[in-house]
Structure formats: C-alpha cells, structure tokens
Amino acid sequence: MPSIKRFSPLKPKKVLFIATRQIGDVLVTTPLISKARELWPDAEFHFLGYRGKLDMLKGNPDISEIIETSDRPGFCEYLRLFNRLFQRYDLAFVTQPSDRAYVYGLVSAFHRVGVLGGHPQGLTEQDKSKKSKSEQQNAWKKAICLDVVDVDYFNQHVIAEKLRLLSVFYKDPQELFSKPISVTPPCGESIPPDIAMQLHAPYVVVHPGPLTAYKRWPLTYWQTLITWLCEQGLQVILSASPAKQDLQLNQDILSLLDQTTRDKVTDTNGSLSIPQAGALIRNAVLYIGVDTSITHLAAACNTPTIALFGATPPTNFGPWPNGYIGPQPYQLRARSQTVGKITVLQGPGDCVPCRKAGCDDRADSRSACLDLLEPAQVITAVKLALQT
Template sequence: MANYQILTPKPARVLVIVMRYLGDVLLATPLIRSLRLAYPDAQLDVLLYDNTAAMLAGNKDIDAIISTPLRVNCKQYGVLIKRIFRRYDLVVVTQTGDRPFVYGLLAASTRVSVVPAKGLTGWWKRFFIQRWIEFDNDDTHTVLQNLKLADLLGIAKNFTVVPPQIDNSASVIPFAFLPDAYVVLHLFPQWTYKRWTLEGWLAIASYLNQLGFRVVLSGGGAQEELDYIANIAQQLPENTVNLSGQLSLAELTTIIAGAKLFIGPDTGITHLAAATAVPVIALYGPTNPVKWAPWPYGFAENNNPFNKVGCQKVNNINFIQGKAACVPCHKEGCEQHRQSYSQCLDTLSIKTIKSVIDELLLA
C-alpha cells in the first residue's frame, strides 16, 4: 500500500456511505472510528438505508445518521439530494453499487471509494474518484477492506467494531429477570441457505438446559421469523425465554453482553454478538470466512483473522464450518438461490457444537 497524504487536510464535513445490509453497516464502524480519531472536530455523518440505521444507535463517533428507503420515490430522492448536495468536504463510499456511487458524486468533490475489479461491470467508476481500492470478495475481510479506505486517506486505522448502544439501562429493566447464567441462541438468518437445522437447535437448547443454563431466543419482528422461533420455543423447556420481536438492536446488544455464550448462524446479529466480547459460536456453511467471519473482539491486526477452510478459534470467536469438499463455495446454497438448502449446514454435527459448548462453559 502506497504512503498516501490526506486528500483534504482536516475536512470540516465528512460523509460515509454504507448502503447494504446490517452486517455491512456494523463492519464499517472501525472505519468510522478511524475517521473520528483522525478528524475529531469534523461533522461526521453516515448515509445508509432505513432498515439498517438501528445498527448505529448510540454510536458516539457519528454526528448525524441520514437514512433513506431501499426504494425511493421522486419526492424522497429530491429531499435526500437537497440534504447532501455539495454539503461535504470528503465522501467515503464503502460499496461498489451505482446508488452509493451517485450519492458520493453529488455530496462532495473529494471522494474515496471501493470500486469493482477491472473488467467487471462498473469498473469505470474509478475515473470519477480521486482514490479507490478494488473490491476483493475472496481474500480480504470486510473490516480490512473498509480500512483500506483509511489507508487512501493517510490516516491511522482503528480495528474496533462498535455495536449499537442504549443511552441507559432503563429499556432493559423489563428483562432484569434473566438469571446470571443464560445463553442466547439466534436461530434465524434472513436467507434459508444460511440456516442450521431445526433438530440441531432443539438438541442444543435442550443440552444447555440440562447443563443448568437458561436459554434465551433472539430474533427480529418479521412474521416468518416469529413463527419459526415460536415453533421451536414451544418444544423447549418452560423456562426458555423468547425475546424475538421485542428488542431493538441496542437492547439486544445489552442482553447478549450479559450472556455466558451466544450461538448463531451467518447473520448480522452474530457479528453484533462478536463485538460485545461474549464468547460466540458461529455456524457457517457456504460463506467465505476470510471475507465474512465475525470480527474477533480485540483483534487489531492488519491481516485476516480466519482461514478459508476449517473450524477455528480466534479470541472470542469459535468458528464452526460445515464439512464438504466444496466448502466454502461462496454460493447461495446448493441450488444457488437464497431459499436453497445447504448440505454442509444440514449435516453440521450436533456433537461438534456440544463439544465446543463444553469447552466454553464447563472448563
């Protein structure tokens, strides 16, 4: 990496554009922290989608969150453009898509961005940006990919993932009944191809109960997710706590931080759990862990924390990968669509998970 000088010394107004999923937003927080430390007096704003804004709740590094619908009408588009047009000295774009690219063009004359690799659709975007890095979907973790933008600006990198925070503990008082020894299970990723089996979750929840740990189920408010978790909850011991659909992301962060253990699939909430320092068992299948494994708490090295293949442990992350010759295939399941099954997850051993639980909770 070249030794870059800062493009705009001490910019007064900086905009970070992160327009994708919850996990993408959370994994941009080390970059946001780096910008805040480099420009302590700047107005630092973030532009993202409405449905991901909660991931930045309580983040003290940010002055303003600008959120926009995933699908905008002409009026909404006009309001947004009026708010950002040439309002910033520096724009930092973390995605390669057309929409964040256009917003970046409009918001400032000085821009750094991630761009598609040369030869791919959109590779020409680099000609409209002062400095850029190519998107790497294979060999660079998302946190490190984002921090390469800090390199472009010539500023120091900070590796801290910052989870959402509540301003005080009042909002979790209704859940103060939780015992000292509980484990949070997050059962439901957004896409089917990332799901573990119903039988597996039932077995693990029952095992934890046998060990004397209260099981707490977390989940979002979508009806399919609520129904899925309710179906599992009614098959578990009566002392199981089902909090699905009842918590904000900031409140969930507080609940997870108080747990003895978190177990979850390849989803944004597992990334969130990793940032709380609680021990995490992450269940992965087709997804490339080099790029998308949870970022270990306290990991501050400029290299990927995980290898591409195999079960691994780094700091608080116990990464469990399904076994198959094709893993990780980087595809959306065996049928290559989001509602597909993934054989590597369907055959992921309950015994393997129990063994890791024993190491973490009984040692």
C-alpha cells in the same frame, strides 16, 4: 518498477459515510469511522443509510448526524435528499459498490473514496465475462474517486476492505493494521420488563434465524443443542428479529422441545430493538448464532460467540474478534477456529465455503454443509468456550 502508493494530504472538515445496505453492513463500518476519527479528530462525521437499518449506530460517539433514506425512494424523495446533500461535504466514504451509493457520494462531496464490486477468484468463463463487464461499469467510479478498494469475497475481510478506504490518507498504509481493531456496538437500551423479569444468570442467547433460508441450521439440531444447554443448568434466551419467518422459526424450534426444557427457555418474540438486543447479549455467558447481523453484534459486545457458517467465507464476513491486530483473523476453511472470544464452525466438504446461495444457489435453498455441521461439534465448542 513498483507503483508508488498515492497519498492525499486532505484534511476534511465534514465527512459523510455511506452504507446503503443491511444492518450488518452498517455495523462493520464502525472500525473505519473510529480510525478516521484518529486521523481527523476535529472533523464532523455524518452517516447516510437506509431507514430502519441504522440502529447499529445508536449512541456512536463519532457520528453527529444520521441521514435516513428509503431503499426505493421516489422522485420527490430523491430531490429532497439531493438538496440536503449537495456539496455539503469535503469527503465521502462510499462503503458499498452500488451505483446509487456512488451517485450519493458524487452529489454530496468534493472528494470520494469507494469500494468497487467484483467477482470471486476461481471464475468460470461466464463469470469472467461478467467481471469484464463489471470492470467497464466501474470505470466512471474510479474516475470520480481519490482511491478505490476492490472487493475480494474469499481473501479480504470486509472490515479490512473498509479500513483500506483510508489508505490514500496514510503515507504508510500498513499503519492501518498495526494497532488493535474493534467494532463499536450501539449503546444499550433497557430490556423490556416482561423479558427482564424472566432472566436469571447464567444464560445463553441463541439466535437461529438468518436473513435467508440457505444460512439456516436444521431445526432438530437446535432442539438437541438447546436441550443439552438446559441440562447443563443454563437458561436459554431465544432471540429473533421481528421478521415473520424468524418468529415462525423460533416457534417451530420451541414446538420440538419437551415441557421440562421448554420451561427453561425464554422467547423474546422479536420484541427487542437492536440496542436492547445488545444489552441482552452483553450479560450473556455465551452467544450462539448463524451467519447474521446479530452474530456480529454479539462479537462487538465482547460476548463469547459461536458462529455457524455455511456458504459464507469467514475470511470475508466472519465476526470480527475485537482487539485483533492485522487485516485477516480467519482461515478460509477450518471445521473449527477460535480467535479471541469468537469461534467459527464450518461443516465438512471441499466446496466449503462456496459463497453461493446454498447448494441450489437461490435464497430458499438448503446448504449441505450446514446439514452436516452436527450438534456434537457445536456442543464441543460450547464446552471449550465456557471453560475460558
């Protein structure tokens, strides 16, 4: 007989959401927060995450308190944090599979639901051994939770993964995906005057810099694309994080442009906060970027977005098309797919997407699939996006 889905009638008064990872991982928890608000309209929601990674929640109407911690806290900081959290909450949502996140959930709340890590499908024998070991390590996490959701890096979108943390509180979990699902961007902040005075409509925001090298698109391809955009009468705004490698990447791109094109490009020099970047993107006619958190922000701002994907499966971490109904907007492999205002482009190859760290499976690797994603394919997508 099929197992009966567990149901919990819990009505928490205080809830803690835990996301101890990167900026994009924080943003993709917002549909979970919104859906939890529908379930418990009078509950008090708090959020725990790493210091400097929580700007995506600025102005979020559902979060009344944000708790920051270091990504590598010392003993004294751990002690202060545990004293602050200890049994303060009725329920904790552990949205990352790390041991530390689960310990935070165990300390802070009487009840927990959480995400469990795992390995993708199509495993080698070595990976299967790792998976078996992971399952053993996950046993204690299952034991302390009302319910858990397994990661599926190829077939389950990360937003569906987070939403399924609420399944145990629904008599019919299918209701989770029966209404439009949207990501909540941070409230915008005024753009610095020195950049604002350079803007003129229509403009396109281009964000070339990913967190890791294997998600990069070749420099000469950016040169070709930006030159073409400027020839169409569009202003190009180069976006970047304050990270040294992102700033250098944009300078390298600018150095390849001829003077006429360079005069039509505004470089933000990594000076914008996340809320300011959101304000900039909201007024753009188009956003073009690689697999990075700012691309997810652009999608959340309802700006037409073109995302260049290599190793990452869009079925797991493609930018969510706001208002989409259902658990999965994307196909695993398609050279071009458009859902709502989002277009995801992939390079050719039977190995795409591999979910490895590039062809050499390390952070500084190149990705042949991105090398083969030619500017002409992106320009075609731009034309289509600007027509709609």
